[in-house]
Amino acid sequence: MQFDSINAFLSMGGYGFYVWLSYGITTLALLLLILLSKQKHKQTLQHIAQRYNRELKRKEAAALQTSALASNTENTLSTVASEKCKSEHDKSVK
Amino acid sequence: MTKNIQHFNNLSYRSAFMLVLKRDLTIAFRHKDDVLNPLLFFIIVITLFPLGVGPEMETLSRIAPGIIWVAALLATLLSLDRLFKSDYNDGSLEQMLLSPHPIFVLVLAKITAHWLLTGLPLIFIAPLLAVLLNFNEQGYSALMLTLSLGTPVLSLLGAIGVALTVGIKKGGVLLSLLILPLYIPVLIFATSAIDTAAMNLPYTGQLAIIAALFFSSLILSPFAVSSALKVSIN
Amino acid sequence: MWKWLHPYANPEATYHLTDRIIPWFSYLTIILLVIGLTWALLFAPADYQQGDSFRIFYIHVPTATLSMGIYVGMAIAALCSIVWQFKLADASAASLAPIGAVFTFISLVTGAAWGKPMWGTWWIWDARLTSQLILLFLFLGVMALHNAFEDKALAGKAAGILTLVGIINIPIIKYSVEWWNTLHQGATVSKMGKPSMTMDMLWPFIFCYMGFIFLIVVITCIRFRNEILSRNSMRPWVKELALSKGGK
Numbered sequence: 262m263q264f265d266s267i268n269a270f271l272s273m274g275g276y277g278f279y280v281w282l283s284y285g286i287t288t289l290a291l292l293l294l295i296l297l298s299k300q301k302h303k304q305t306l307q308h309i310a311q312r313y314n315r316e317l318k319r320k321e322a323a324a325l326q327t328s329a330l331a332s333n334t335e336n337t338l339s340t341v342a343s344e345k346c347k348s349e350h351d352k353s354v355k
Numbered sequence: 356m357t358k359n360i361q362h363f364n365n366l367s368y369r370s371a372f373m374l375v376l377k378r379d380l381t382i383a384f385r386h387k388d389d390v391l392n393p394l395l396f397f398i399i400v401i402t403l404f405p406l407g408v409g410p411e412m413e414t415l416s417r418i419a420p421g422i423i424w425v426a427a428l429l430a431t432l433l434s435l436d437r438l439f440k441s442d443y444n445d446g447s448l449e450q451m452l453l454s455p456h457p458i459f460v461l462v463l464a465k466i467t468a469h470w471l472l473t474g475l476p477l478i479f480i481a482p483l484l485a486v487l488l489n490f491n492e493q494g495y496s497a498l499m500l501t502l503s504l505g506t507p508v509l510s511l512l513g514a515i516g517v518a519l520t521v522g523i524k525k526g527g528v529l530l531s532l533l534i535l536p537l538y539i540p541v542l543i544f545a546t547s548a549i550d551t552a553a554m555n556l557p558y559t560g561q562l563a564i565i566a567a568l569f570f571s572s573l574i575l576s577p578f579a580v581s582s583a584l585k586v587s588i589n
Numbered sequence: 590m591w592k593w594l595h596p597y598a599n600p601e602a603t604y605h606l607t608d609r610i611i612p613w614f615s616y617l618t619i620i621l622l623v624i625g626l627t628w629a630l631l632f633a634p635a636d637y638q639q640g641d642s643f644r645i646f647y648i649h650v651p652t653a654t655l656s657m658g659i660y661v662g663m664a665i666a667a668l669c670s671i672v673w674q675f676k677l678a679d680a681s682a683a684s685l686a687p688i689g690a691v692f693t694f695i696s697l698v699t700g701a702a703w704g705k706p707m708w709g710t711w712w713i714w715d716a717r718l719t720s721q722l723i724l725l726f727l728f729l730g731v732m733a734l735h736n737a738f739e740d741k742a743l744a745g746k747a748a749g750i751l752t753l754v755g756i757i758n759i760p761i762i763k764y765s766v767e768w769w770n771t772l773h774q775g776a777t778v779s780k781m782g783k784p785s786m787t788m789d790m791l792w793p794f795i796f797c798y799m800g801f802i803f804l805i806v807v808i809t810c811i812r813f814r815n816e817i818l819s820r821n822s823m824r825p826w827v828k829e830l831a832l833s834k835g836g837k
Contacts, residue, residue, distance in 0.1 A: 287652070294691050
């Protein structure tokens with residue numbers, strides 16, 4: 262060890278302010294960079310998942326609508342067809 | 356009719372160059388305030404400095420070369436916007452890129468027009484404004500020489516920045532961030548040359564470096580500009 | 590000769606490669622940096638002339654050299670993107686730019702903190718410091734260009750052009766202490782010939798240098814993964830990955 266005591270270590274032979282300023286800013290900057298990069302990774306994955314879920318919901322809603330539309334048309338067609346049968350039957354009866 | 360078209364397709368480089376040059380100059384003369392505004396900006400900035408720094412003659416004469424060159428830099432930055440913007444907006448830039456002539460020649464013509472309209476007036480006005488700043492007598496020739504060699508470099512390098520940002524909305528703000536690092540060497544050598552001349556020492560070294568910057572940017576920058584334009588127009 | 594690289598033109602293959610690289614290189618980085626910085630702070634001798642402020646050297650020089658190295662790496666990526674149209678080269682250039690900016694910033698700040706006690710000034714406009722500042726602006730300009738375009742392919746090309754135009758700055762920084770009379774000192778560690786440093790100062794320097802190199806690799810891999818994900822967000826493998834990891 263080059264230093265006899267903690268105090269000597271902190272004061273760095275009189276240059277303590279400058280040495281610790283440098284090491285401190287370096288650590289801070291690098292930590293910020295690493296943390297922000299990792300956070301962006303998580304955020305990107307979350308956004309993609311959210312967008313995919315939204316699209317899925319939209320597709321399901323669209324599919325529901327078209328199936329509802331299809332079943333409605335089916336119903337209307339069948340009612341029309343049955344009424345036609347009925348009217349013809351009535352006609353034939355009359 | 357076909358003969359005319361063939362004639363235009365066989366335009367030599369020189370005629371293509373002169374055509375684009377004349378076109379740009381004609382357009383600029385129809386929009387005179389595009390040309391005059393940067394010039395007025397140059398004059399106003401130089402006038403503001405003595406008011407801000409104080410009228411003490413010695414201080415002014417020491418910072419005068421820097422003031423004139425920085426003002427020239429900023430005025431060129433202002434004027435660069437019209438290099439490609441209006442052509443991009445009405446689609447003629449795209450047509451130029453599609454033409455059979457090499458883009459190098461057309462781009463060089465536009466940059467020459469820009470320099471003739473911005474750099475050249477700066478060169479003529481600068482010594483008059485230098486008087487306002489109590490410019491050192493021996494520095495005038497260095498000022499003229501550095502401006503003559505340096506302002507084309509400003510146009511050439513600035514064109515790269517404008518070509519990169521012409522497609523971006525609010526590209527003007529980004530432009531200064533991109534171009535000013537490229538301008539710094541010219542600024543440093545020009546002001547160093549003028550300061551050396553003011554001390555009555557030979558300044559051919561700095562002039563040689565500015566000349567080197569001029570020739571290398573003359574050859575290389577139109578290539579960079581044409582690739583940047585192709586990117587911006589895609 | 591480059592055939593072994595061909596599979597990695599596929600973004601998915603490269604993404605999974607980084608999955609394997611990051612853990613190992615993180616361990617390596619932590620070990621090297623902990624050893625290097627502790628050695629530098631506690632065990633390395635104080636300099637004969639500069640005293641304990643010399644310990645800043647062990648951060649300042651690696652970050653300064655590596656900032657130039659990152660720019661050269663970015664320029665090579667830009668070249669690959671423009672000349673050979675590698676799509677992943679765009680992504681790697683985009684990921685390198687912020688790291689280069691941070692390293693340049695650290696080198697400028699540690700240099701200023703070292704200069705104040707040694708030469709009496711926080712800053713001086715000499716050739717090396719000015720060109721290093723220009724390097725910082727170039728990195729910031731590349732980052733700004735990447736963010737300004739909506740279309741990532743265009744952004745990559747535009748930023749690539751700026752990177753290649755600015756490459757002239759690197760030889761200027763490197764040779765500035767030789768070409769001009771500057772306040773900044775000349776090279777202390779040269780690769781050819783004997784370095785003008787004693788071994789008990791050289792070893793912590795080597796550890797710190799290698800530690801920073803691997804740190805750059807790790808951070809680049811992390812950011813590279815982000816770029817790959819955002820550029821390929823429509824692909825099925827990305828969707829699967831996002832749903833398994835991100836949909837919480």
